[in-house]
Amino acid sequence: MKGIRRCQYIISLFILFFILVMAILTIKIRTEAKFYISNSDKQILGMVYDRNGGVLFDGTGKGWYEDNFFVDVGNLIGDNKGQMTNTLVAQNLDKLSNYSFSSGAIDDGKAAIYTTLDHNANRAVYNAYGFQKGCAVAYNYKTGEILVCTSLPSLDVTKGYDGIEYFESGTLISKNMYCTVPGSTQKISTVISALEILGTDTLFSKVYNCSGHYTNLNGDTIDCHNWSGHGDQNIQQALENSCNPFFAQLIENSELEINDIIKKYRKLGYAVNDDDMQYIEIDGIRCEKASTTLVDKHEFRTEWGCIGQGDTMVSPIQLMMWQSAIANGTGKMTMPHLIDHVTDVSGDITETAETEFSKQIFSPETAGTVKQMMLTNGTNHYTYSIGGYPLGVKSGTAQVQDGEKENSLLVGFVDDPNKPIAFCIMIEDKNSGFATTEQIARTMLDSIIL
Amino acid sequence: MYINIFLYLISCIFVLLTHSAMLLNVYLHGNTESLTNVIVLATAVILLDFTWFIVMRLFRQRSFAIDFLLILILNMSVIFQSCFGGVHLSVKHYITCIVSLVASKVGFVLCRNHKWLQMQKKYVYMAIGILMVIILTLTGSRSMWIEIGSISIQPSEFIKPLFVLACATSVAEQQNKRKIACFFVVYENFALYGLIMAICLLQWWCRDLGSLPTFMGIFASGFFVRICYPKAKFSKKTLITAGVILLIAVIIALKFAPVYVQERLHADIWNDRSGSGWQQSHALIAIADGGWFGKGAGNGSLHEVFAYENDIVFATISEEWGLIFALVVIFTIIILVSIPLINPPRSYYHATMTAGVCAYFIMQMSLNIFGSCNLIPFTGVTIPFISAGGSSMIASGLMAGMLMASQSPEIKNPPVRRSTQ
Numbered sequence: 001m002k003g004i005r006r007c008q009y010i011i012s013l014f015i016l017f018f019i020l021v022m023a024i025l026t027i028k029i030r031t032e033a034k035f036y037i038s039n040s041d042k043q044i045l046g047m048v049y050d051r052n053g054g055v056l057f058d059g060t061g062k063g064w065y066e067d068n069f070f071v072d073v074g075n076l077i078g079d080n081k082g083q084m085t086n087t088l089v090a091q092n093l094d095k096l097s098n099y100s101f102s103s104g105a106i107d108d109g110k111a112a113i114y115t116t117l118d119h120n121a122n123r124a125v126y127n128a129y130g131f132q133k134g135c136a137v138a139y140n141y142k143t144g145e146i147l148v149c150t151s152l153p154s155l156d157v158t159k160g161y162d163g164i165e166y167f168e169s170g171t172l173i174s175k176n177m178y179c180t181v182p183g184s185t186q187k188i189s190t191v192i193s194a195l196e197i198l199g200t201d202t203l204f205s206k207v208y209n210c211s212g213h214y215t216n217l218n219g220d221t222i223d224c225h226n227w228s229g230h231g232d233q234n235i236q237q238a239l240e241n242s243c244n245p246f247f248a249q250l251i252e253n254s255e256l257e258i259n260d261i262i263k264k265y266r267k268l269g270y271a272v273n274d275d276d277m278q279y280i281e282i283d284g285i286r287c288e289k290a291s292t293t294l295v296d297k298h299e300f301r302t303e304w305g306c307i308g309q310g311d312t313m314v315s316p317i318q319l320m321m322w323q324s325a326i327a328n329g330t331g332k333m334t335m336p337h338l339i340d341h342v343t344d345v346s347g348d349i350t351e352t353a354e355t356e357f358s359k360q361i362f363s364p365e366t367a368g369t370v371k372q373m374m375l376t377n378g379t380n381h382y383t384y385s386i387g388g389y390p391l392g393v394k395s396g397t398a399q400v401q402d403g404e405k406e407n408s409l410l411v412g413f414v415d416d417p418n419k420p421i422a423f424c425i426m427i428e429d430k431n432s433g434f435a436t437t438e439q440i441a442r443t444m445l446d447s448i449i450l
Numbered sequence: 451m452y453i454n455i456f457l458y459l460i461s462c463i464f465v466l467l468t469h470s471a472m473l474l475n476v477y478l479h480g481n482t483e484s485l486t487n488v489i490v491l492a493t494a495v496i497l498l499d500f501t502w503f504i505v506m507r508l509f510r511q512r513s514f515a516i517d518f519l520l521i522l523i524l525n526m527s528v529i530f531q532s533c534f535g536g537v538h539l540s541v542k543h544y545i546t547c548i549v550s551l552v553a554s555k556v557g558f559v560l561c562r563n564h565k566w567l568q569m570q571k572k573y574v575y576m577a578i579g580i581l582m583v584i585i586l587t588l589t590g591s592r593s594m595w596i597e598i599g600s601i602s603i604q605p606s607e608f609i610k611p612l613f614v615l616a617c618a619t620s621v622a623e624q625q626n627k628r629k630i631a632c633f634f635v636v637y638e639n640f641a642l643y644g645l646i647m648a649i650c651l652l653q654w655w656c657r658d659l660g661s662l663p664t665f666m667g668i669f670a671s672g673f674f675v676r677i678c679y680p681k682a683k684f685s686k687k688t689l690i691t692a693g694v695i696l697l698i699a700v701i702i703a704l705k706f707a708p709v710y711v712q713e714r715l716h717a718d719i720w721n722d723r724s725g726s727g728w729q730q731s732h733a734l735i736a737i738a739d740g741g742w743f744g745k746g747a748g749n750g751s752l753h754e755v756f757a758y759e760n761d762i763v764f765a766t767i768s769e770e771w772g773l774i775f776a777l778v779v780i781f782t783i784i785i786l787v788s789i790p791l792i793n794p795p796r797s798y799y800h801a802t803m804t805a806g807v808c809a810y811f812i813m814q815m816s817l818n819i820f821g822s823c824n825l826i827p828f829t830g831v832t833i834p835f836i837s838a839g840g841s842s843m844i845a846s847g848l849m850a851g852m853l854m855a856s857q858s859p860e861i862k863n864p865p866v867r868r869s870t871q
Contacts, residue, residue: 003675004794007801010671011790011808018812019784025823026777033738039720040735104741 033101038093045096046111048077048089050119051145051340057089057157059096060107065158072126073117074154076174076285076338083161084172088113088338091284095342095350103345110347114340116145124447126150128440132433133168134407135175137316138423138444141324141413144334144355146282147421147448151175177287179277179313180426183396184242185411186308188322188370190250191239193264195366197256206250207232214245220300222248222307225397240377242395248303258297261306265292267361269318280317283339290314308396316424319411323422325358326374327392327413331367333358375415385438389445390415395437397430405429410437419450461518462503468522469495472529481748482537491532491539495525498544502551509555511858513793519786520554520850523835526779530767531838535753543759546840550847557611557851563860564618564799571619578612578645581605582652594656606661607841609649611848613665614806616645617672621802624676639676642669659707660817660829667813670696671805719824729755730824733765737773737823744772760837761830762822780815783834786850787811793857800856807849810834 029036037043045059055063056070057077070077078087089096098109116139125136125148135151151174155167194203212229214222222244224230230241238246250256262272271277271291278289293311294302304310317336324334335356342351374392382393393412400407408430413422423444425437473492482488499521506517524547531543561567585605588596596603623638646669653662673692719727719734736752739745750769752758758766768776787808795801811834818837821828832839834846 003798004801007675007798007805008791008794010674010805011787014667014671014808014812015784015788015791018816021816021820021825022777022780025820025825026773028825029734029737029773029823032734033741036731036734036738039723039731040739042735042739099738101738101741104739104745 030101034094034097034099037099037105038097042105043080043093044098044105044107044109045080045089045093046098046109046113046343046345048096048113048115050115050117050122051147052118052120054119056115056117056119059089059098068156070158071154071156072122072150073119074157075151075172076149076176077115077157079157081157081161083164086173086177086285088115088283088285092339095339098345100345106345109345110343111345112343114342115338116140116147116340116353117149117338118147118448121148121444121447121449122150125440125444126152126154128435128443129427130433130435132427132435133170133429134425134427135316136423136425136440136444137176137320138421138448139320139324139334139336140420140450141327141334141422142355142417142420144336144353145340146336146338148423148444149174149176149338174285175426176316176424177282177285179288179291179315181309181398181400181407182290182312182314182319183308183398183407183409185319185394185396185409185424186306186312186314187239187242187247187396188326188374188394188411189265189268189270190247190306191235191373192268192322192362192366192370193261194235194250194256195369196264196362197260200365200369202255203235205234206253207234208238208246208249209233210238210241210243210245212245214248216248216252216300216303217298218300222300222303236373236376239373239394240380244307247307251297251303251306256297258294258302261297262294264362265294268322269361280321280335282317282336285338287317288313288315289318309399316426319409320422320424321358322361323392323411323413323424325361326367326371327415327420327422329364329367329371330357331360331362331364333361371415374412378412382438385436386442386445389419393441400428406431408437410441412441414445419445419448421445421448458507458514461514462499465518465522465525466496466499469499469525469529472526476529476533476537476747479746479749480533480537481746487538491529491537494539494544495528498525498528498548505551505555509558511558511854513789513857515789515793516786516850516854516857517554519782519789520551520835523779523782523786524550526782527836529747530763530771530779530836531759533747533770534750534759534766536748540838543838546838546843547835549840550835550843550850553844553847554851554854557848558854558858559851561615561800561803561852561855562858563862564797565862567615568619568622568799571616574612574615574619575641575645578609578616581609581612582648585652585656589656594658601840604839604841606653606656606658607845610661610664610668610810610845611852613645613649614668614672614803614810614849614852616642617668617676617806618799618803620672621676621799642672654708657708660831663817663829664810664813664831667809668806671809672802675802675805717827727824729757729762730822730828733762733822734824736765736769740769740772742772742774744768744770744775746770757830760832760839760842761818761828763833763837764819765822767836779836780819780833783811783815783836786853789853790856795856796859796861797856800859803852804856807852810849811846 048057050056056073078084078089096111098111099105129152133152138148139146153168153171155171209232210224210230212224212227224244230243233246265272269289272294277291280287291313292305301310305312321333325331337353340353341349344350378391378393382391391412396409398407408427410425425440477488502521528544528547531540594604594606620638620642623636649665717726719730723731732755747770752766752769790804795804814831815833817829817831818833820826832842
């Protein structure tokens with residue numbers, strides 16, 4: 001009998017194993033059913049709304065909207081047609097699905113994504129560009145809510161993709177998510193690294209002369225935008241003047257070791273030399289961080305990289321996030337998010353965003369010092385153009401296409417607890433029109449209502 | 451006749467009610483072009499029910515539980531298969547179900563006397579050998595199918611019940627250990643090891659590695675019974691050693707698996723929906739689309755996908771009848787396999803055989819369901835009694851017959867052939 005019982009044990013084991021895996025499978029199917037449906041042509045999508053309840057995407061296709069109503073968010077919100085994949089809708093189809101395992105697909109379901117975007121502000125910024133191109137992004141550095149995120153050229157997804165081959169380059173992507181040459185806005189990263197290595201007192205004690213150009217120890221020349229030179233300057237003056245020779249001499253300083261600079265840059269999120277590019281994920285949307293080449297501090301390429309040209313590339317989102325670490329005074333970035341909350345087919349809230357912070361990328365002391373430096377720069381140079389806001393800013397001019405064109409950048413933050421906004425604005429080929437980053441910043445800050 | 455007439459009638463009514471409820475559901479919610487189709491289907495199903503209720507009484511059995519479960523599952527299967535893509539009786543599947551029922555009784559008659567079967571051991575090995583030769587010679591170029599007119603036969607399916615018998619007949623031999631050098635060995639074990647290796651090679655040659663886990667499952671169940679015989683306990687050392695060897699074998703097999711197997715092992719079905727993930731992704735979408743309660747018989751869309759009636763049949767049923775009902779059907783097969791737990795086999799031989807049969811049923815269902823739902827690589831084996839396919843239905847019928855035999859064995863010595871001197 002014992003032998004027969006042993007056979008029964010084996011049968012029991014087989015059956016138990018099967019039932020256990022069947023239970024896992026059932027739970028898996030139940031949990032992932034929405035995802036399966038979102039990969040089929042059976043899905044019925046819901047809506048995407050802005051922070052004020054305005055429509056940003058209509059999955060039902062039944063609504064009527066005026067011409068180009070969605071153009072300012074077209075390449076960020078996207079659609080489900082498969083032409084744009086790194087967009088909010090494409091990456092969150094399962095959340096938008098008007099489907100539940102119990103009731104199946106429902107035409108008038110209440111599945112929706114409520115974003116943090118302000119459609120009015122976004123549209124105002126989009127219009128401020130006129131016929132020029134570029135991108136602008138702004139978020140609440142206390143909560144991480146992205147308020148403005150527009151990129152030009154763009155498209156109105158309701159018009160479809162007829163004539164896609166004639167679309168302008170960059171139409172189908174939000175440029176905020178992809179690396180660009182940062183220009184002198186990069187000097188903030190260099191100041192942060194120098195402060196972390198040397199300390200505030202030592203860095204502020206450094207004075208270098210600018211005669212309009214500087215020849216480094218390898219014999220290469222770094223030019224300043226001011227041909228007549230800035231004379232003797234400390235770090236505050238050099239930052240405000242955006243003086244290239246000062247920063248080249250700072251990098252060559254014997255107290256700054258290249259390995260220490262590399263370490264600090266990596267901490268900020270740069271992929272240095274052969275490192276793999278790192279990404280931030282914002283509600284499923286993949287966003288590049290930054291990269292640069294730092295080999296020898298006496299080498300032109302390395303110095304040029306620390307000034308914001310050469311191999312250095314940073315995404316506008318990353319530039320904006322560094323501003324949050326400065327503005328918060330903590331040295332920790334506020335992680336941005338686009339989705340505030342999500343409702344399912346029945347209208348029940350299934351997920352709600354929470355504010356998250358990065359790990360420490362620099363010390364609070366450094367954050368405090370850089371914050372004060374940027375605020376001084378804002379007060380001294382931007383009170384007229386962007387008046388009415390306690391601003392910390394740094395501008396930049398990036399040479400692109402082998403110096404044929406110049407992009408204009410402006411990064412900064414508002415030091416006001418009632419309007420805690422960090423931003424990054426970029427205008428491509430700044431000489432192609434009359435829009436300026438200051439005008440766009442002003443439009444942006446005026447139109448954002450918190 | 452051992453059957454209690456009251457239980458017999460209750461069981462008959464239960465089977466009839468289940469099938470009638472399903473047919474009523476087909477009529478009310480199904481995709482029926484005309485009432486005639488439903489009537490034809492209902493007549494065929496009820497007729498088969500009644501015929502089986504009568505036929506089963508012709509056999510002398512202690513328990514008819516498996517007979518009732520078998521007709522319950524088979525006619526459910528007829529209803530499912532007849533509704534895919536619109537309601538009309540699937541004559542081919544209906545016939546294979548009848549053949550499967552016949553096969554079950556053949557299996558029962560052949561396996562009920564273990565002492566007689568023990569003596570026919572050499573014929574079991576011979577039959578396996580003949581089937582292997584047939585596969586090697588008569589199937590197409592490195593294939594597992596023999597095409598005869600419009601009928602395709604898969605001889606490797608018939609090896610499965612024979613392999614169960616080979617594993618079961620080897621158990622009694624475990625008492626006859628011979629000493630070779632300082633080892634006690636059983637000659638027949640070597641025959642079994644050789645057999646499983648030959649089957650592995652054959653499956654590799656036929657490019658049908660999908661059935662290999664089923665054979666390994668049957669072999670493992672027999673192996674675990676054998677290694678402890680005649681001690682009535684499991685030896686931990688032996689079990690751990692066997693487990694480690696099995697693990698190493700699996701790792702080596704995965705490392706050196708053919709390219710097409712490697713591709714399936716690493717397939718991302720959602721990124722390759724039009725390629726290697728075609729069937730699985732459609733199956734999962736169909737299950738999700740069907741939800742708990744299904745879209746109604748014949749209202750599914752999965753019948754447009756290749757192998758909807760066998761390889762991904764679980765999803766096809768889920769889509770039309772709902773995941774709950776698909777699970778109920780699978781649970782019914784589990785009950786069939788669990789009968790030996792409630793009513794223990796009467797002999798050690800039959801117990802070993804039931805373990806092998808159980809391994810077969812569970813492995814086949816696991817490979818089919820978990821494969822089509824992307825939990826494991828997709829292999830394309832069948833669910834016993836549910837999937838369409840004659841060879842598989844016959845093999846499953848024979849296996850069910852073995853279970854019946856274990857419930858109602860014939861315990862008498864076979865006639866002794868006297869030798870004349």
